[in-house]
Amino acid sequence: MLVCRDIASLRAATSEARRAGHRIGLVPTMGALHDGHLALVAAARREAGFVIASIFVNSTQFLPHEDLARYPRDEAGDLEKLRGAGCDLAWLPRPEVMYPPGFATGIEVAEIPALWEGAARPGHFRGVATVCAKLFLQTGADIAAFGEKDWQQLQVVTRMARDLDIPVRILPVLTVREADDLALSSRNRFLAAEERARAAALPAELRRVVARIVAGEAVDAVLAEADATLRRAGFAPDYIALVEAATLRPLSAFAPGSRLIAAARLGQVRLLDNLPVG
Numbered sequence: 001m002l003v004c005r006d007i008a009s010l011r012a013a014t015s016e017a018r019r020a021g022h023r024i025g026l027v028p029t030m031g032a033l034h035d036g037h038l039a040l041v042a043a044a045r046r047e048a049g050f051v052i053a054s055i056f057v058n059s060t061q062f063l064p065h066e067d068l069a070r071y072p073r074d075e076a077g078d079l080e081k082l083r084g085a086g087c088d089l090a091w092l093p094r095p096e097v098m099y100p101p102g103f104a105t106g107i108e109v110a111e112i113p114a115l116w117e118g119a120a121r122p123g124h125f126r127g128v129a130t131v132c133a134k135l136f137l138q139t140g141a142d143i144a145a146f147g148e149k150d151w152q153q154l155q156v157v158t159r160m161a162r163d164l165d166i167p168v169r170i171l172p173v174l175t176v177r178e179a180d181d182l183a184l185s186s187r188n189r190f191l192a193a194e195e196r197a198r199a200a201a202l203p204a205e206l207r208r209v210v211a212r213i214v215a216g217e218a219v220d221a222v223l224a225e226a227d228a229t230l231r232r233a234g235f236a237p238d239y240i241a242l243v244e245a246a247t248l249r250p251l252s253a254f255a256p257g258s259r260l261i262a263a264a265r266l267g268q269v270r271l272l273d274n275l276p277v278g
Contacts, residue, residue: 001079001082001083001087001088001089001090002088002089002090003079003089003090003092004089004090004091004092005092005093005094005097006093006097007093007097007138010089010091010138010139011138013089014050014052014089014139014140017049017050017088018140020049020050021049022048022049022050023047023048023049023050023142023143024048024050024051024052024139024140024141024142024143025044025045025047025048025050025051025052025141025142025143025144025145025171026044026051026052026053026054026135026136026139026141026143026144026145026168027040027041027044027051027052027053027054027087027144027145028053028054028056028131028132028135028144028146029053029054029055029056029078030055030056030057030058030071030186031055031056031057031072031073031074031075031078031186032071032072032073032074032078032186032189033055033074033077033078033081033082033186034176034184034185034186035176035184036147036149036175036176036183036184036185037053037081038081038085039147039173039174039176040145040146040147040173041053041082041085041086041087041145042085043145043171043173044143044144044145044171045086047142047143047145047171048142048143050088050089051086051087051088051089052087052088052089052090052091052139052141053082053087053089053090053091054090054091054092054093054135054139055075055078055090055091055092056091056092056093056098056131056135057071057073058098058127058128058131059095059099059127060099060106060123060126060127060130060131061123061124061125061126061127061128061131062124062127063121063122063123063124066121067187070190071186072186072187072189075092078090091135091138091139093138098131098134105130106126106127106129106130107126107129107130107133107160107164108126108129109125109129109156109159109160109163111247112125112152112155112156112159112247112248113125113126113129113152113156115152115243115248115249115250116152116239116241116243116248116261116263117152117153117263117272118152120238120239120263125152125153125156128153128156128157129156129157129160132144132157132160132161133160133161133164133166136161136166136168137166141168142167142168142169143168143169143171144157144161144168144169144170144171145171145173146170146171146172146173147172147173147174147175147176148172148173148174148175148274149175149176149183149184149185149272149273149274150272151245151259151261151274152248152261154170154172155245155246155247155248157170158170175273175274177203178200180199180200181200181203181204181207182199182200182202182203182271183203183271183272183273185271185272187269187270188269188271190268190269191266191267191269192267195234195266195267195269198233198234198266199266199271201230201233201235202230202235202262202264202266202271202273203273203275205226205229205230205233206226206240206260206262206273206274206275207275208226209222209223209226209240209260210260210275210276210277213242213254213260213277214254214277214278216254219242219251219252219253219254220252223240223241223242226240227240230264234266235264235265235266235271236264236265236266237262237263237264237265238263238264238265238270239261239262239263240260240261240262240264241260241261241262242254242258242259242260242277243258243259243260243261244257244258244259245257245258245259245276248261254277254278255278256278257276257278258276258277258278259274259275259276259277260274260275260276260277261273261274262274
């Protein structure tokens with residue numbers, strides 16, 4: 001597996017892959033890799049002959065009070081996992097490579113980022129859209145694999161690539177879960193043992209909500225009860241909402257293709273999850 005840290009070596013490697021007739025698949029990550037990330041590598045491998053995984057903790061998507069300094073980092077362990085997963089190239093740009101002195105450009109996607117995560121974390125999706133656009137252009141990827149766990153991010157990136165005519169296909173990959181149904185996340189390691197034991201109450205409650213909505217119960221009442229149930233279990237929910245899958249607009253009644261999304265804090269860890277409805 002190649003490891004590139006500058007644009008020149010990255011472009012040389014991708015040019016060689018093109019000459020060999022390969023399509024290029026990209027898996028953007030911030031490191032601290034787990035089985036969910038490796039599922040993205042496997043999905044990209046099924047679609048492309050040359051797979052790149054990027055590892056870059058993107059400062060521009062963190063708010064000033066958030067956990068940028070604390071975000072888990074394990075470069076040696078991550079590279080070993082990528083080698084084992086059959087990745088062809090690891091792209092590890094330094095901050096000054098991604099954002100050189102004088103960098104002054106950002107990408108804003110309208111509407112979708114104003115809701116839910118965007119409301120809770122103003123400016124977050126501007127950082128996500130900007131770094132993903134740069135990664136797509138740096139690597140020349142034909143396909144980029146993103147997990148469905150971060151559903152709103154998936155929609156933002158899909159819209160951004162489409163609106164800017166970036167020739168990359170966004171490949172959604174199903175959420176990978178622990179044995180107790182908790183969605184895998186790099187931040188799960190920060191849950192205390194007692195919190196980790198309770199964390200599966202979030203996906204369990206979301207599955208009950210989906211079943212009740214599909215059965216025809218009133219959406220607003222079901223969501224209010226779910227919020228109260230999670231609070232009794234020790235969570236601090238930011239939102240639990242039924243939304244249009246692509247636009248994230250809230251729904252007050254069941255519609256085919258809708259999505260149930262949630263964010264809730266447990267201790268110092270903010271958990272995100274979502275499920276298809278119907």
